[in-house]
Amino acid sequence: MADPPPLIAAYLRKRPDLVRFFTLRTGSAAMAEDVVQDLFLKIRDMEPPENLRSADAFLYRVGSNLMLDRAKQQRRQAARDDAWNRESVGEGAEPAAPDPPADEAVASRQRLQRLLDGVERLPPQVAAAFRLHKFDGLSHAEVAQRLGVSRSSVEKYIMTALRTLMAEVER
Incomplete structure (x- = not known):
């Protein structure tokens, strides 16, 4: 069996560390797992940059960017939801509570x-x-x-x- 590409090899070696790192950064193990999974999807078919000195540092950088993108997306979604609630609720009415689990x-x-x-x-x-x-x-x-x-x-x-x-x- 052929050796995996260098980024994939680094990912496989560092995956537990990446999950721990992003769990600490996000405060959520589930969110960290999502970020690390997105990281794999991002690097899966990627050719490493020519000037890449450290595959590990590259993984942390790409993962951090994905985490920030996800946080921005969640903030935008929350803002959209708040705006929609304000627009759709009549004057003086209370917005509907979200459905309970x-x-x-x-x-x-x-x-x-x-x-x-x-x-x-x-x-x-x-x-x-x-x-x-x-x-x-x-x-x-x-x-x-x-x-x-x-x-x-x-x-x-x-x-x-x-x-x-x-x-x-x-x-």
Whole structure:
């Protein structure tokens, strides 16, 4: 098998060092891996410059340039996204939050389902007081009037519901 070209040989020898170097520079192992991969793609078919004194130094220089290009691209993209958000959101409205990661969304849906299931298992008066207060937004006095009980009973019902539901959601 033929020896690899000099830049590829240097890359293969220095790859772990390059990843460490760019991890420290970018603060992200994933970003460093991307930069080092881009570096390989850049040098794969490249003829080394005639005046090349150090293949190692050349790799670090090209990789640093790629890292800077990537950082500039990310800044431009963030600026474009911010501009788009400002333009697309109506006067006085809040921009939409980005979608949460899939695992967080699933966990949130599961917690919500446990909460709703827990409300169904509450005693009828406790569940009714909780729904009227938390879901319909009625005050304790309004809930008491609607259910025909005292305000202190409503407060006890809601505290019972909250304690039960907190335990339900946390398990």
